[in-house]
Amino acid sequence: MNIHEYQAKALLRSYGAPVSDGHVVTRAEEAKTIAGELDGPLWVVKAQIHAGGRGKGHFMEPEAGEKGGVRLAKSVGEAAEETKKMLGRTLVTHQTGPAGKQVGRVYIEDGSGISRELYLALLVDRQTSRIAFVCSTEGGMDIEEVAASTPDKILSFSIDPVTGYQGYHGRRIAFALGLEGKQIKQCVTLMGQLYKCFTEKDCEMLEINPLIVTDAGDLKCLDAKMGFDSNALYRHDDILALRDETEEDPKELAASKYDLNYIALDGEIGCMVNGAGLAMATMDIIKLYGAEPANFLDVGGGATKEKVTEAFKIITSDENVKGILVNIFGGIMRCDVIAEGVVAAVKEVGLKVPLVVRLEGTNVEKGKEIINGSGLDVIAADDLSDAAEKIVKAVKG
Numbered sequence: 001m002n003i004h005e006y007q008a009k010a011l012l013r014s015y016g017a018p019v020s021d022g023h024v025v026t027r028a029e030e031a032k033t034i035a036g037e038l039d040g041p042l043w044v045v046k047a048q049i050h051a052g053g054r055g056k057g058h059f060m061e062p063e064a065g066e067k068g069g070v071r072l073a074k075s076v077g078e079a080a081e082e083t084k085k086m087l088g089r090t091l092v093t094h095q096t097g098p099a100g101k102q103v104g105r106v107y108i109e110d111g112s113g114i115s116r117e118l119y120l121a122l123l124v125d126r127q128t129s130r131i132a133f134v135c136s137t138e139g140g141m142d143i144e145e146v147a148a149s150t151p152d153k154i155l156s157f158s159i160d161p162v163t164g165y166q167g168y169h170g171r172r173i174a175f176a177l178g179l180e181g182k183q184i185k186q187c188v189t190l191m192g193q194l195y196k197c198f199t200e201k202d203c204e205m206l207e208i209n210p211l212i213v214t215d216a217g218d219l220k221c222l223d224a225k226m227g228f229d230s231n232a233l234y235r236h237d238d239i240l241a242l243r244d245e246t247e248e249d250p251k252e253l254a255a256s257k258y259d260l261n262y263i264a265l266d267g268e269i270g271c272m273v274n275g276a277g278l279a280m281a282t283m284d285i286i287k288l289y290g291a292e293p294a295n296f297l298d299v300g301g302g303a304t305k306e307k308v309t310e311a312f313k314i315i316t317s318d319e320n321v322k323g324i325l326v327n328i329f330g331g332i333m334r335c336d337v338i339a340e341g342v343v344a345a346v347k348e349v350g351l352k353v354p355l356v357v358r359l360e361g362t363n364v365e366k367g368k369e370i371i372n373g374s375g376l377d378v379i380a381a382d383d384l385s386d387a388a389e390k391i392v393k394a395v396k397g
Ligand code: GDP
Pocket: 044, 046, 051, 052, 053, 054, 055, 056, 070, 110, 111, 112, 113, 114, 117, 140, 141, 209, 210, 222, 223, 224
């Protein structure tokens, strides 16, 4: 689960990390009052969306000469005006995809004078199974370009979980970043705060880009992006409370309400499968026959008829879905339960695309009876490759 920049900064502030003062605006009529609560002389107006690259992004239907999702203002009035211009509009960045994201919240912050822009991230390094610090002297809006053309300018260190974070890790980062004087001590302290936050809150990713040296020579977190391990959220009510459902794919959101393992993809074949391994194999074999899956969906072992019905509704609500493949190997899951769910869902929402069903395992005969007796226009398949071949053929002709 990801959170907004202003939420991440509040969390970092609670760990003692240096961030600017700021306030979030959700309603245009509050913009002026809220901007007036900050002293100036510089204000930064920042669109809050769960995607990076806002500074270099652009709004849909821009006015002539209009800037992106991060703007500087020189007065309360100007800050309020820029805020109003952003609220409710759609911001497109290289991370949002062409559809962009709607801006429902704008963060107004005290502006900082910048002398250097650095890059810093903490993440889970799956190769070493450790938390890693990643840093670069080349922070700011072009870090992707740095990674592509001069990867040697990005350094990474992993932390042994037995010792945890130690001062020498912080000093190593400070020297790698070319920090000097008081900044070295600030860096050692800040890295410790970030590491503590990362581990205590079960983060997956914490990115500060840019980490700046202010014109007064102090370190400050000027941007903050945080992601959390969804499987650990049960023990972090404070983090869960920061969830912004408007940022999530509506289909994935609906699926999460029914405890379905669903991930939306770009293809044309909707899949309903039980078991993560079988779901992966189904996606592979769809590709093998020349089409692309529209989703990953594991209905799980203990799915009920209601859960299967919801899953089927989520698949059919996807306009990209041109055909559906139901692939069930009944173990704990019984084929008749799946069949009942599919029939119930089709009765409720109709079926406008071809449907291939492959059932095998527990109660398979009963399941086939339910499907065959339902009057549904179903293409039956005997095994996995037969099923994939049939659905691809039905969709692509
Ligand atoms: P992103 O584009 O989504 O990564 O948004 P950032 O928060 O990183 O802001 C983009 C850029 O705006 C930064 O790299 C800075 O150059 C600039 N910026 C952000 N905050 C300030 C500020 O307080 N003062 C100044 N002078 N520039 C800022």
